[in-house]
Amino acid sequence: MSDVISFGPQAGLTIPPWDKIDAKPLIELRSVSKSYGDFKAISNVSLKIYEKEFFALLGPSGCGKSTLMRLLAGFEIPSDGEILLEGNDIVPIEPHKRPVNMMFQSYALFPHLTVEENISFGLRRMKLPKDQIAERVDEMLSLVQLTKLRRRRPHQISGGQRQRVALARSLARRPRLLLLDEPMAALDKKLRRETQLELIDIQYRLGTTFVIVTHDQEEAMNVATRIAVMNHGELVQVATPVQTYEAPVSRHVAEFIGDTNIFIGRAEALEDGMCRLHDSRLNQSFLAPMSGKLVEGGEYYLNIRPEKMEVSAEQPTDGSNCISGKILDIAYLGNLSTYYIDVGSGKPLSVQMTNSQRTTSQRFTYNDAVWISWYPVDGLLLDR
Template identity: 60%
Template sequence: MSDTDFEPWNDPNAEPLIHFQNVTKRFGDFTAIDDLTIDIYEKEFFALLGPSGCGKTTLMRMLAGFENPSEGNIFLAGQDIVPIPPNRRAVNMMFQSYALFPHLSIWDNIAFGLKRDKMSKDAVGERVEEMLRLTRLEQFARRKPHQISGGQRQRVALARSLAKAPKLLLLDEPLGALDKKLRIDTQFELMDIQESTGTTFVIVTHDQEEAMTVASRVAVMDHGRIVQASTPAEIYEAPNSVYVADFIGDVNIIEGYAEKSGDGFNLTWGESRPILKAETQNGFAGGNCALAIRPEKVSVTAEKPEDAANAIKGKVHDIAYLGNLSTYHVEIPGGQIIKAQTANTRRLSRRSFTWEDDVWLSWTATAGVLLAEL
């Protein structure tokens, strides 16, 4: 989000646009959503992220009205929407398949819902032209869906969904059918369109990068519950559990026992291994735990670094070269692999280290997050 002051979830006086109140959804003996309470605010781009079967699509279908909760209430702008049928809700849904009418032109696809609402001809024309401009599709207005690319079809579906000016737009894996480069371009287009319309977007995705790129907040789900709902930066830098740390991005997990020491903790993690030092701001109190450290926060050097809070000797087991980055998989005594990432700043630069090299891994006391084992 470009507006850095946009944080209604931190304002105790802000009224949520959507309020899930103790919502449970069962299918027979299976609980898809488990006593879930969450607020989503106006103008948010809110992402539901999680593995298949975690409940994110069920949550979205309940917002759309295709499923009703077994227990609890769902409020939209203060109104309980559970009794309201899908076609009467100020909610629109964009499906992964786009569901465009193949025999209609792009113009008529966008106009379809407006005509059904008996809008005047002039008003329909005005609104469709506005949507074509918004999605940069003016020159394709007379074409049929099969005559345009996948990325353009995605924009038509978006234009059609936004034409009726819903309070809330639901996007179900909207970029799943696009190739990687087009997907990234389209993510930024989605953000621009969401910002310029001010519509609240809720996106369902299992793609972490997508959620972290587009969303004002990300809700990480597991077994019908929201494990953590926060900004992408907070989720990445300050996960509240091993599950979230492990689900978002690449992470090293070191399990051990932490005891308070001065401003931080001493982490014991196996015989004849150096005690690790960690400072953490998440209210952790000590005991059995996991230290989560992102690979980019681990340095690799040939010599033991002076004054490093944490330093472990290991051997390079594998190297993944990703163009701008190299990830070193370093085996430490006891067999655990720790990943360390370095930026490749020079073109065709020779690697500093190669397979089987002895190296030192080091990181600061504040680089990792101590998490109570769940």
């Protein structure tokens, strides 16, 4: 079977490059650090990003993701380490001479220029022939579906359209790498979702490598081929969206990516690859698959996602893990409802249930006594 060349969220990979030993990365960071006086913004980061990837840098404010992007753009110089593009060291190369472009969060459009003049600005700086500039602008306008608005100025178009102008301007110079700094932060939720789909489609058609910085977990999950979760200037986990959500390497990643429930306790090994975790706060034990050799006396975290749990009025008898509680709050979101249930651990458990039938009332209401259950195989044991 031959390798699939194109890939992305909408094009299943046969052999992704990050799983191939001999695959050469487009971008490689080798032991990169960045310090400002005594403060270390980036600490010993090594990372490979491959051609045609839509790569996401994800983390809370202050985690170092924007600093890492500025290092790639050339706006900052690393204190230590190397940054390679196609095997060549780009640290000494000035930002405007790198085959890298950046789309800023503010879009940074020139208010006195029209849409087409904004798109052509960088091309004119490159002193390309006028016919090539016109051809490239027409291509970009068609790509972002703004041909009919080419004569308008930024204040005459919507926020979503300004975002597309900024994207077209960034792509017009045909960079090998496009950096996107919180590109959808200013858009409302519905428009953000539509724009995410447009970005995926444009990136897939062009084959340009995109690196997006975001603190929005849902956005990263929607657009990225892989996600690098950062915390305190370090890479915590680099994986596909599915791997990041279903197999987080730590409690920090599990709690940062989506909603989750955590039980804390000591674990003991059982037969058939299973273990039992005892949560002393609840004085209850739960079964889970063993994810490695257990350290006797060590503290472990049992991670269960809200959608993998069930709420029932009666105690389950099918051998599932279960615990009783009382409903404190209900968040109705149309397609699903999230129940927040007090089980006596201090922090309520959250359980999501799909509203698969049309109804004007909830199955359960406030202060109802209920049972929460889940299959042991749906839990994930973490040691940190």
